[in-house]
Amino acid sequence: MSNGRAAQRPHELIFKPNIASQHLVRISDREIAYLRRGLRQPGGKLPLFDLDGQEFEAAVIRRCIERGWAQPWFSNPLKPDWLVCKLTLSGRAVVERALDLKTRLPSRAAS
Numbered sequence: 001m002s003n004g005r006a007a008q009r010p011h012e013l014i015f016k017p018n019i020a021s022q023h024l025v026r027i028s029d030r031e032i033a034y035l036r037r038g039l040r041q042p043g044g045k046l047p048l049f050d051l052d053g054q055e056f057e058a059a060v061i062r063r064c065i066e067r068g069w070a071q072p073w074f075s076n077p078l079k080p081d082w083l084v085c086k087l088t089l090s091g092r093a094v095v096e097r098a099l100d101l102k103t104r105l106p107s108r109a110a111s
Contacts (some may be wrong), residue, residue, distance in 0.1 A: 027098050030060050035069055035087060035095040042088030046070055061085060081109055 034056050038046040046064075049055055061083045064070040069091030076082050087095075 026058075027094060030057070031069075032095055032098050034060055035064060035091050036099060038070075038087035039092065039095065041087075043073075044092065045073065046085045046087055048082055048084070058083060058088055064091065067094075 001100060035045060038044040041047075042061065045057065046061075056088075065072065065085065068088055070085040071088050073084050073086045076084055
């Protein structure tokens with residue numbers, strides 16, 4: 001059923017009022033590292049461990065959940081304390097925007 005409005009692409013959500021601007025400004029490098037790994041995973045599955053094999057901090061994962069960037073996916077019966085999450089549409093938009101901004105920053109060339 002259509003309401004007469006065109007569907008929004010996920011990256012366009014970044015400019016919509018449903019994502020608080022303070023979340024864009026305050027996304028940490030660790031949150032970016034966590035969320036970006038879900039961009040290419042089936043279903044947006046987010047990792048438990050970083051690329052160095054270190055477990056992502058529960059505080060980072062909880063902040064992403066609180067901000068609506070990640071959502072719990074399922075519980076692991078063998079490791080109930082692990083937060084198995086997946087990327088949300090707003091999480092995808094935020095991390096894509098953050099990565100785009102990082103690549104646009106002027107490089108610090110040595111004089």
